[in-house]
Amino acid sequence: MKNNNESIQFDLYAEAEREIISIILNSVNIQSEIISKLGTDDFYSSDTKKIYKYIFTMHIKNIEISFKNLVDYILSVEQNSEKILKEINEINNSYSGDDTYLNIVEFIFKNSMLKKLDLTLKEIQTKKMSYESAEELVSFAQQKILGLRTSLRDEKIVRIDSAIERLIDKIVSRSKTSGSLSGVTSGFRVLDENTNGFQKGDLIILAARPSMGKTAFALNLALNASVSSPALFFSLEMPEDQITQRLLSSASTVKMDIIKSGYGEEIINNFEKLVYAQKHILNSDLYIDDTPGLSLLDIQTRLRKARREKDIEICFIDYLQLITLYSADNNRSFENRQNEISKISQGLKKIARELNIPIVCLSQLSRSVEKREDKRPMMSDLRDSGAIEQDADLIMFLYRESYYNFSQLSEEEKKLYEDDTLLIISKHRNGATCDINYVFSKNNGKFAEKQKNE
Structure with missing residues (x-):
């Protein structure tokens, strides 16, 4: 038995559902829009749900929706149809206009969401x-x-003229601000020139073999970006204190060993640098989550919350192969790790699109690199590659040739080339590929773009 409040609510919902069906039957121009926003499971009353199911089926079968066609369709598929046809006739006759149809659709959907x-x-x-x-x-x-849908589906079809007008407006707006980017800055001039910043909704893969400096480079990017855009760094491998030490070492250019020791004359001599670096980091808007063993769902949940509460504009994840599809306590698992990585890659791309932020995810490379004479990484070297190549909008590799032939260099060449690192943009969905030269100081994890005359 329903109490009085439930009965009143039911009557309100049923009346709204009857009204929206009357609008569908009488307003040809907006019936498709309503059907695209509401599913059959959004209806509360069993009578209107049944009628809407018929309307929805007609829509799928490309049958023109009208009062007459609906009656004919029901007669063709249902034997005892007197009751439902009487209901449809009353609903059709109750039509009083469609001015408030969007409000009614939203009312029905919100009730459905709560149910x-x-x-x-x-x-x-x-x-x-x-x-x-x-x-x-x-x-x-x-x-x-x-998994619950919390908003009405938006109409995605647009005329090209309105789309081109918006694009021209963006171009004009950017042209008024010298050097402005359409995406989040990397803090590196040449990289920004080639990418126009990390773009909203993009999945960016940064991959390398061990000891190439991918975590250090990602921290450089995160700190640079967080000066102007709130950034979240998921560290699945390294605890927060180690991440902080690396950031301080890179920002101050003070050797990591000196910071770790925390005492002695060297600390005193570099104290001014450390204080300056501290102020620089404090002026940034960088957040760190060092929880190990996160699942894709964990990342999605935490990133949604951070996006809502901290207005996060870019996310970094170190690294892809440490993410699981399900939590550690969940019995479900993938026998094929490559398939699981593919699902995770697809999931990260969906999260980037949903939250409209760039996600920079680090990735390992397979050992196949070591077996080749030419050690320069390729997209096929991505470990457990699966769908990574397909899902990523931007794929970047770090490569240091001296790592492989260091013993063959002369002492003079070692000094010249030991820190030389190449950033290889191997895939760029919205631009050209290229190589960018960096100098990497391993002592403090600092990257700097190498000038042409260096």
């Missing part, structure tokens, strides 16, 4: 007794709740 949330919470409560651990239940609950 689905209630059902989801009941399902979570039911599942509570069958799960072995609290962590497993929380993971299940997160997946179910995050």
